Amino acid sequence: MKWLDLPVAKKAQGIIQLPGSKSISNRILLLAALAKGTTQVIDLLASDDTDFMLKALVSLGVSIASTGENSYQIIGAEGQFHVRDARLFLGNAGTAFRPLVAVLALMQGRYQMSGVARMHERPIGDLVDALRQLGADINYLEDQGYPPLEIKPVKFNHDSIHLTVKGDVSSQFLTGLLMALPITGKKAVIDVSGTLISQPYIALTLAQMQRFGVVVEHDSWQRFTLPAQQYYRSPGHITVEGDASSASYFLAAGAIGGGPVRVLGVGSESAQGDVRFVDALEKMGAHVSMSENWIESDCILSNQFLRAIDLDCNHIPDAAMTLAVVALFAKGVTTLRNIASWRLKETDRLAAMTKELQKLGARIEVGEDYLRINPPENGLTPNVAIDTYDDHRMAMCFSLVAFGAPVRINDPGCVSKTFPDYFDQFSRIVQSG
Numbered sequence: 001m002k003w004l005d006l007p008v009a010k011k012a013q014g015i016i017q018l019p020g021s022k023s024i025s026n027r028i029l030l031l032a033a034l035a036k037g038t039t040q041v042i043d044l045l046a047s048d049d050t051d052f053m054l055k056a057l058v059s060l061g062v063s064i065a066s067t068g069e070n071s072y073q074i075i076g077a078e079g080q081f082h083v084r085d086a087r088l089f090l091g092n093a094g095t096a097f098r099p100l101v102a103v104l105a106l107m108q109g110r111y112q113m114s115g116v117a118r119m120h121e122r123p124i125g126d127l128v129d130a131l132r133q134l135g136a137d138i139n140y141l142e143d144q145g146y147p148p149l150e151i152k153p154v155k156f157n158h159d160s161i162h163l164t165v166k167g168d169v170s171s172q173f174l175t176g177l178l179m180a181l182p183i184t185g186k187k188a189v190i191d192v193s194g195t196l197i198s199q200p201y202i203a204l205t206l207a208q209m210q211r212f213g214v215v216v217e218h219d220s221w222q223r224f225t226l227p228a229q230q231y232y233r234s235p236g237h238i239t240v241e242g243d244a245s246s247a248s249y250f251l252a253a254g255a256i257g258g259g260p261v262r263v264l265g266v267g268s269e270s271a272q273g274d275v276r277f278v279d280a281l282e283k284m285g286a287h288v289s290m291s292e293n294w295i296e297s298d299c300i301l302s303n304q305f306l307r308a309i310d311l312d313c314n315h316i317p318d319a320a321m322t323l324a325v326v327a328l329f330a331k332g333v334t335t336l337r338n339i340a341s342w343r344l345k346e347t348d349r350l351a352a353m354t355k356e357l358q359k360l361g362a363r364i365e366v367g368e369d370y371l372r373i374n375p376p377e378n379g380l381t382p383n384v385a386i387d388t389y390d391d392h393r394m395a396m397c398f399s400l401v402a403f404g405a406p407v408r409i410n411d412p413g414c415v416s417k418t419f420p421d422y423f424d425q426f427s428r429i430v431q432s433g
């Protein structure tokens with residue numbers, strides 16, 4: 001489908017079962033593949049990003065069998081993939097590409113890793129620099145510091161490991177190192193230089209590693225210590241919780257469109273940082289309630305307007321995009337700060353967001369690491385065609401514009417990266433009129 005026309009939405013109300021978390025799904029797949037023992041994974045996210053991870057692991061010789069809808073049995077390779085020569089294509093899946101680089105760099109094999117054109121514009125130099133401190137043999141096949149990459153057998157001769165990784169471009173580099181190092185069996189210390197961004201994703205990594213029996217200590221998120229001889233062991237069964245970033249679109253719909261809208265599969269006990277999106281929604285005037293496995297939002301403001309906010313969004317980089325569109329429905333000027341990493345994701349999200357919000361009549365100020373959104377005084381410009389830049393989150397968050405004006409979403413199929421049936425689910429909670 002080239003585009004999707006969304007009519008004006010009058011109200012949002014209903015219940016949505018969330019798809020599995022992308023971040024947890026790809027971590028669990030890799031950890032189960034590296035572990036000793038067999039893991040049954042239930043409620044795995046079915047999407048492009050998880051398909052790339054599944055296919056890569058199968059090409060590396062890991063035994064993975066489907067056991068039902070979104071369920072898999074994975075026989076762990078005990079830290080050693082059997083296939084030592086492979087070419088992997090990983091699309092634009094950061095959660096597959098970055099951790100696999102770290103693992104394969106320690107695997108004593110020859111691997112080529114590539115992705116779509118945009119993946120080749122997303123930096124990976126900080127991770128490669130950290131792995132080279134261990135003797136990893138990694139070459140850039142095109143531009144220095146970017147995929148595609150070639151990995152050759154590591155010349156590894158350390159009794160213990162001490163390395164430094166930069167933390168201010170993407171937390172996925174540290175995540176990759178943390179997940180990979182236990183396969184060496186050596187004691188490892190990782191120091192983070194620069195400010196660590198997207199910190200809740202590191203907490204998520206440590207929590208998933210712990211499910212597989214590896215405990216990492218950290219000192220204020222700046223130094224991470226992995227004891228020697230801690231290998232991954234399968235916990236048996238793992239159920240993947242719902243995706244908190246995907247929840248943000250429905251919870252925002254509940255706040256803008258009256259609600260109540262309830263998402264099932266994620267709640268107060270979640271390990272995912274993006275559940276904190278609800279704090280921002282509450283600050284904007286929405287009413288939020290939650291239990292262990294659901295979250296609900298509605299709007300109890302009598303004057304129909306949400307309130308503008310000024311927020312450091314470093315802890316919720318993905319859900320912060322949803323706030324940029326919610327800001328169109330708030331009274332006042334909203335400022336989203338500390339989001340420089342947006343420039344390095346599926347597209348330059350600061351540039352894309354600026355351009356598309358302006359088409360709707362908003363006045364935007366954009367800086368190196370912030371976005372200021374001043375909504376149009378006389379309503380959103382109707383019938384705008386929103387470009388989505390092959391970025392699933394651009395498509396999903398701009399669907400919320402329908403609560404103010406009819407809107408066209410170009411290339412809606414790009415949601416397949418993390419949420420293939422997003423627009424079907426969205427239509428289930430929206431009443432048009």
Ligand SMILES: O=C(O)C1=C[C@@H](OP(=O)(O)O)[C@@H](O)[C@H](O)C1
Nearest residue numbers: 023095170171172198201317341
């Ligand atoms: O580790 C993860 O699962 C993720 C980390 C974040 O990336 P950065 O660390 O690059 O901000 C986030 O944006 C991405 O969608 C998923």
Ligand SMILES: C=C(OP(=O)(O)O)C(=O)O
Nearest residue numbers: 092093094095318345346
């Ligand atoms: C940044 C994202 O993806 P990736 O895992 O490819 O970094 C995202 O899903 O918003």
